[in-house]
Amino acid sequence: SIVYLNGEYMPMEQARISPMDRGFLFGDGIYEVIPSYDGKLVGFGPHIERMDQGMELIGIRFGYAESDWREVCETLIEKNGAGNLGIYLHVSRGTDSRRFHAYPENVEPTVFAFAFEIPSAPVADREKVKPYKVSSTQDLRWQRCNIKSTALLGNVMHFQQGHAAGHNEIILYNANNEMTEGSACNAYIVKDGVVITPPLDHQILPGITRLMLLDILRKDGSIPVEERVVTMDEVRNADEVWLTSSSKEIVPVTEIDGQPVGSGQAGLVWEKAQTLYTAQKY
Numbered sequence: 001s002i003v004y005l006n007g008e009y010m011p012m013e014q015a016r017i018s019p020m021d022r023g024f025l026f027g028d029g030i031y032e033v034i035p036s037y038d039g040k041l042v043g044f045g046p047h048i049e050r051m052d053q054g055m056e057l058i059g060i061r062f063g064y065a066e067s068d069w070r071e072v073c074e075t076l077i078e079k080n081g082a083g084n085l086g087i088y089l090h091v092s093r094g095t096d097s098r099r100f101h102a103y104p105e106n107v108e109p110t111v112f113a114f115a116f117e118i119p120s121a122p123v124a125d126r127e128k129v130k131p132y133k134v135s136s137t138q139d140l141r142w143q144r145c146n147i148k149s150t151a152l153l154g155n156v157m158h159f160q161q162g163h164a165a166g167h168n169e170i171i172l173y174n175a176n177n178e179m180t181e182g183s184a185c186n187a188y189i190v191k192d193g194v195v196i197t198p199p200l201d202h203q204i205l206p207g208i209t210r211l212m213l214l215d216i217l218r219k220d221g222s223i224p225v226e227e228r229v230v231t232m233d234e235v236r237n238a239d240e241v242w243l244t245s246s247s248k249e250i251v252p253v254t255e256i257d258g259q260p261v262g263s264g265q266a267g268l269v270w271e272k273a274q275t276l277y278t279a280q281k282y
């Protein structure tokens, strides 16, 4: 595949960065994943805005305008066949010849981007969708989960825990038994027709799929939405549980730790929400 590195496009095999890059040594960087179907990007503006906010939060001063990022994304789509693609964007603090924890002055950020295949967007049909079976465990990541940091070891270890148990994802909860999110997605319950998801704070990533979905649901008005604390007891007694992320949109969860969620099948509210999302996401 063709990738982007520091202003140039090249075959992936030719892309080289220094081992002294702080992204490599410290996970000192910010990333994004933007979905694109048949060449059309979903949520481009909010994704770039979140990346800018992330860089500001960790003190990377960096000057790509939205139009620069758009050109990178569109060029990668064009050079990589415009199917169903996730566009990965990455800015690390840059390369420093010393391994010194403090942010170095006058360092050039490393900018990397590539495209990877993602599944086709889910069909809003309870019979056709492939629901997830998940594990659950206490969230052992850090207190800055709102930053989309490239330092993903906590997420990777949690995902692996679910994967090793034969599950598609893992739902995380804090020390108060409150659901936070999945290891790579946001989480929701549906109870008595109401969609409920944890509020934005340091415990979760402000997902762009979450942002767009809540916006679409609120504008439509037929499914009530609440952002509030959700306990794991509520999760286990929910009618439906969903996960969202850019590479999978809305995924129904039908089993948690071997126990069925609600009827044990993808739900009617999920079908309605995914129908609305499919129709309005661009």
Ligand code: PDD
Binding pocket: 033, 155, 181, 182, 183, 184, 185, 186, 204, 205, 206, 207, 208, 209, 210, 244, 245, 246, 247
């Ligand atoms: N994951 N929470 C976490 C911890 C995530 O890693 C992600 C995204 C989300 C959902 O955010 P969004 O809707 O903006 O994709 C929530 C990406 C896709 C990844 O790391 O591959």
